[in-house]
Amino acid sequence: MKIGIIVHSKTGNTLHVAQKIMEKLKSDGHLVSIEQIIADNDGEIDIKKIRLINIPNVSEYDALIFGAPVRGFSLSPIMQAYLTNCAAFNGKKVSCFVTQHFPYPWMGGNRAIEQMKNLCESKDTKMICSSVVNWKNKKRDKMIAETVKKLCDIKS
Numbered sequence: 395m396k397i398g399i400i401v402h403s404k405t406g407n408t409l410h411v412a413q414k415i416m417e418k419l420k421s422d423g424h425l426v427s428i429e430q431i432i433a434d435n436d437g438e439i440d441i442k443k444i445r446l447i448n449i450p451n452v453s454e455y456d457a458l459i460f461g462a463p464v465r466g467f468s469l470s471p472i473m474q475a476y477l478t479n480c481a482a483f484n485g486k487k488v489s490c491f492v493t494q495h496f497p498y499p500w501m502g503g504n505r506a507i508e509q510m511k512n513l514c515e516s517k518d519t520k521m522i523c524s525s526v527v528n529w530k531n532k533k534r535d536k537m538i539a540e541t542v543k544k545l546c547d548i549k550s
């Protein structure tokens with residue numbers, strides 16, 4: 395399967411998890427690319443004012459995995475702007491994950507996942523799986539390993 399891992403990552407945490415997911419998917423025989431969503435005003439919180447300068451194209455993939463940081467107890471505004479404006483997914487398999495500083499998912503991670511799920515499902519698909527990685531949790535490495543395992547369980 396051709397899988398796109400589409401990430402917003404400013405300081406590299408989300409990208410790090412995306413790279414682990416890519417390694418596993420490749421070892422399972424999939425064709426995988428990581429594409430980054432980049433804004434030239436990354437700190438902007440008003441979604442309408444965000445200027446995206448790298449906008450990944452979802453149409454070339456059979457399945458999509460979205461990754462983003464939590465910002466202000468919500469999904470990063472950059473990912474919100476991207477998902478609001480990108481093309482429909484037309485039933486493609488979609489999964490997502492977020493990374494966050496605080497140690498527990500109820501500290502913004504769950505909310506960000508819910509926002510990502512709603513945005514994706516407004517694009518004609520069903521979210522098949524999601525995960526939160528809490529960077530300051532003592533079990534971070536285990537959380538990353540579980541996220542990789544969950545999100546790589548993609549049936550053709």
Ligand SMILES: Cc1cc2nc3c(=O)[nH]c(=O)nc-3n(C[C@H](O)[C@H](O)[C@H](O)COP(=O)(O)O)c2cc1C
Pocket residue numbers: 402403404405406407408409462463464465466467468493494495496497501502529
């Ligand atoms: C503006 C801003 C707001 C943030 N708000 C939160 C927050 O509400 N909760 C949280 O746990 N982490 C918060 N963080 C931390 C990031 O979610 C965390 O460091 C994340 O792993 C960064 O991902 P990245 O390295 O891929 O950019 C915030 C970071 C920034 C820059």
